[in-house]
Amino acid sequence: MDQSPLVQWQDMAEDCANKSADLVGASPSEIVYMSTLTVNLHMMMASFYKPDSKRHKVILEWKPFPSDHYAIESQIVWHGLNPEESMIKIEPDDNYLIPTEKVLATIDAHADSTALILLPGIQYWSGQLFDIPRITAYAKERGIVVGWDLAHAAGNVELKLHDWDVDFACWCTYKYINAGPGATAGAFVHERYGKVDFVDNSESPTYRPRLSGWYGGDKRVRFNMANTFVPTPGAAGYQVSNPSALDLASVAAALSIFNKTSMRDLRSKALVLTAYAEHLLDQINAETDAAKPFFKIITPRDPAQRGTQLSVLLREGLLDDIAQALEQNGVMCDKRKPDVLRVAPVPLYSRFEDVWKFMQILRGALGL
Numbered sequence: 001m002d003q004s005p006l007v008q009w010q011d012m013a014e015d016c017a018n019k020s021a022d023l024v025g026a027s028p029s030e031i032v033y034m035s036t037l038t039v040n041l042h043m044m045m046a047s048f049y050k051p052d053s054k055r056h057k058v059i060l061e062w063k064p065f066p067s068d069h070y071a072i073e074s075q076i077v078w079h080g081l082n083p084e085e086s087m088i089k090i091e092p093d094d095n096y097l098i099p100t101e102k103v104l105a106t107i108d109a110h111a112d113s114t115a116l117i118l119l120p121g122i123q124y125w126s127g128q129l130f131d132i133p134r135i136t137a138y139a140k141e142r143g144i145v146v147g148w149d150l151a152h153a154a155g156n157v158e159l160k161l162h163d164w165d166v167d168f169a170c171w172c173t174y175k176y177i178n179a180g181p182g183a184t185a186g187a188f189v190h191e192r193y194g195k196v197d198f199v200d201n202s203e204s205p206t207y208r209p210r211l212s213g214w215y216g217g218d219k220r221v222r223f224n225m226a227n228t229f230v231p232t233p234g235a236a237g238y239q240v241s242n243p244s245a246l247d248l249a250s251v252a253a254a255l256s257i258f259n260k261t262s263m264r265d266l267r268s269k270a271l272v273l274t275a276y277a278e279h280l281l282d283q284i285n286a287e288t289d290a291a292k293p294f295f296k297i298i299t300p301r302d303p304a305q306r307g308t309q310l311s312v313l314l315r316e317g318l319l320d321d322i323a324q325a326l327e328q329n330g331v332m333c334d335k336r337k338p339d340v341l342r343v344a345p346v347p348l349y350s351r352f353e354d355v356w357k358f359m360q361i362l363r364g365a366l367g368l
């Protein structure tokens with residue numbers, strides 16, 4: 001037992017939070033591991049999306065991951081509102097990207113009637129990294145609650161959620177964090193919403209309203225089985241149920257690898273690795289008929305506006321054959337129908353040589 005890298009099972013979620021401070025740029029008390037991503041988006045919206053007759057809108061982007069779209073839409077309907085009136089979708093420019101100025105202009109256009117803005121840190125399809133600090137500050141100055149879905153950003157780019165004053169954020173652990181499909185997800189709740197005050201020594205504390213369950217209750221009294229809910233201070237007080245120890249073991253293992261390095265170091269390798277992949281992709285296109293290129297990289301060319309992922313928009317009809325050829329050569333590469341291949345060289349385990357090998361296989365698949 002002494003040699004186990006795991007902590008006692010009641011402390012496992014907290015251990016994962018402790019291991020995530022650098023990952024998301026927050027204090028461990030602002031981080032909680034619980035449930036899965038969409039469930040956590042709902043849990044956060046239950047506490048943070050408080051529509052009233054004046055402010056009822058949610059600003060999102062044109063092509064969110066469908067689960068995020070459903071979550072937002074269903075929250076609006078749950079509050080008895082009409083998604084046609086309360087969902088504001090920011091459309092991209094012709095290049096599939098959404099300039100920050102457009103986000104800010106949308107905030108301005110709906111400033112008085114918006115309750116919440118919920119955007120992806122990195123857009124899963126285009127790979128665009130949003131300007132989280134600027135958008136957060138701009139929306140908050142106008143009284144709008146700001147949440148981020150960091151599914152494709154956590155473990156990929158540097159984040160400073162506390163300093164950026166984000167209200168809440170959610171992420172899964174089965175992309176860049178490598179904890180395995182369906183593993184326990186993470187959430188950030190800014191410290192100001194985690195306060196638990198015992199006014200005049202009363203036994204019933206005041207705290208931000210949320211959907212509660214016994215695992216959000218303070219560990220010291222959790223097993224007293226009393227019906228006065230005393231939340232754990234911080235993000236941990238937003239837990240509901242007893243988490244799966246097996247799932248948390250895989251999250252803890254995955255995070256312990258991140259703790260051997262830093263997001264700053266990973267990011268600095270990622271910048272070069274992705275630039276190398278971009279260079280080799282451009283070379284392929286340079287060798288083909290300029291009027292009929294095989295593909296177009298739709299992810300921003302500016303490294304500050306992307307993570308490791310390059311979204312390669314293939315010429316119509318190529319995706320299935322290319323994906324099959326890649327797979328036959330041992331490359332597992334994500335495809336998003338109808339035409340996008342997401343190429344993401346991950347600094348934790350991809351080498352420059354892997355990027356080069358991938359390009360040789362891609363060339364073969366394209367008949368070059």
Ligand SMILES: Cc1ncc(COP(=O)(O)O)c(C=O)c1O
Pocket residue numbers: 036037038039065067068120124149151152172182185
């Ligand atoms: C951006 C985004 N949102 C939501 C989800 C759904 O996650 P979950 O099945 O854990 O709810 C995913 C999963 O890939 C995702 O990438």
